[in-house]
Amino acid sequence: MHAAGVEEAITRVHREEWARVVAALARRFADLDVAEEAAAEAFAAAAERWPRDGVPPNPGGWITTTATRKAIDRFRRESQRDARHQAALMIQDDTPAEVLGPVEDDRLRLVFTCCHPALSMEARVALTLRLLGGLTVGEIARAFFVQESTMAQRITRAKAKIAAAHIPYRVPSAADLRERVTGVLAVVYLVFNEGYLAGEGDDAVRVDLTDEAIRLGRLLRSLLPDDGEVTGLLALMLLTDARRAARVSRTGELVTLEEQDRSAWDRALVAEGRALVDERLRVVAAGGERPGRYQLLAAVNVVHTDAPSARDTDWSRVVALYDALLRLDPSPVVRLNRAVALAELDGPLVGLAEVDRLGDVLGGYHALHVARADLLRRLGRSAEARTAYDRAIELTGNPAERAHLARRRDQLVSAGPPTGPR
Known part of the structure; x- marks a missing residue:
């Protein structure tokens, strides 16, 4: 060879x-x-x-x-x-299965070990991404919006704390599983996101990571079938991954949700994800726990996959779901996603005002500049849109997304008059 x-x-x-x-x-x-x-x-x-x-x-x-x-x-x-x-x-590696306890998969056992309560949430997620997902320190740093040197120190300190506190690599008890599930879900979701839109390298999508995240999600679901957020995360990943085949063009360019060929979506994954969301809706209707972050994001994806075309999307429902999510997680990224949905409902000028309010906290986040560029393009402000596209291209390491943004930017020279709200 x-x-x-x-x-x-x-x-x-x-x-x-x-x-x-x-x-x-x-x-x-x-x-x-x-x-x-x-x-x-x-x-x-x-x-x-x-x-x-x-x-x-x-x-x-x-x-x-x-x-x-x-x-x-x-x-x-x-x-x-x-x-x-x-x-x-x-x-020897022939340890009897009954000794392994409630988690028989070594990789999932490692996740729970790294998500020990003695570590900060950031350290739990970062350490597990490094040891389980094999992500580089740079990839993990981008996921947390911090400098690579900062992330390297965080991972080193986490390992040192595990050693100093004599935290064992052991099978978690049933109580430990539930205590640590929040950190585990964060780990799995970040692994999935890194795979679905790879932060760097030649591959636009790292199927190994998305498949691994979904595999872990299924294992978590089998371990904790009554946990709404476990079910919600699995549904979210399935509904998102269902669009994989339509996400990158034959020329290697990212295809946005609006432009995707919906006939290429994996309808089996859509149906499976939809069934999980419906299951959680029945629990809520029966007076069960209110939906958490992952359940709400899965519901957003159900709205998208239910629409036969982008123009048929129920944007009022999407905005309402993001409003509910903001009450649970008032983070800048959630506010940005809501602003993008609001632009579809009330027009690009309204959305742009919301996006610009986030500039101070998300100035280094490429998705903010992507959103600004698109809204400015729709408003006919081509010079400002070009600057925003340039900044977004500078901040993203994904080749498919760079190609998409470059094409959008280069089309500005021939762009016609603003189309107004849509």
């Missing part, structure tokens, strides 16, 4: 196996640093040996075996290990 093929194979195996390898090592050795470093060393060994020896028939197995040996070698070199680590050298 030529060098490019080997490099592609290593990249693919990293995406498919990183979380599995780290989680398995963490379970065996009860040390997150050892797990991550041994996995990284195994991939480094693959980068050195596979171009010479060829890609092995079972790449994932090769990585797992190599990483395990790297971890064992590290323990043997270090004489000051406690009995827990020494015992790990003798543990």
Whole structure:
């Protein structure tokens, strides 16, 4: 296999196996640093040996075996290990299922471990994205709207706190599952978002991450079937992922919801997501818990998928759902999404006024400049729209979105008079 093929194979195996390898090592050795470093060393060994020896028939197995040996070698070199680590050298991977407790999937176990209450919410999410999703520090930093150096320090401090507090890698009890579910849902949703619109790299959509997030969402649903937010998040991801095939054009350009070919949507995923939302609506109607953040976002997506075309969207319903979400989560990003919906209901001038109020807090967020550019374009303010498009292009690392924004910007020279509210 030529060098490019080997490099592609290593990249693919990293995406498919990183979380599995780290989680398995963490379970065996009860040390997150050892797990991550041994996995990284195994991939480094693959980068050195596979171009010479060829890609092995079972790449994932090769990585797992190599990483395990790297971890064992590290323990043997270090004489000051406690009995827990020494015992790990003798543990085999045939642990009986009944010992594993309520969470049998190593990767999901790792999520709950990283979401320990002793850590701040930001640290829980960031650490799990790094260890489970294999996201780079830069990708995680963008998800949190912070500098990369800040995120690196946050992850380092989180690991140090786990070590200092002797937080074990263990099977969470039923009570722990419910205590930690909020942080776990945040992790899964950020993994999904990074996959659905990748922050950097050549791939517009990272299917490995979206599929992994949905897989984890299904596992969470099986563990906590009565938790409304678990159901809401799974519904949200399914309804969003249903549009994947229509999201990027054949030329590699992002296709907005308004322009998508709705016949290309995955109707099976739409139906599954819709059924989950309907289930939660019946619970609410029967006097159950009020819908939370993920349930409301899933309901927004139901409105979009119910509409046969963009012009048929019930924007008043979308705005009402965002109003309800604002009462739960009055964050700038929620306000921005509401402003975009309000522009469809009351016109671009009203929406632009709302967007501009967020400039001070979301000035480094590319979606704000995308929204401004579109609204300014619709108002016929082409020079201002061009500046906004340029800023949005500068801030996004996704190639499909850059291509879409560049085309919209370049069309401004031939744009006609403003069309008015729509």
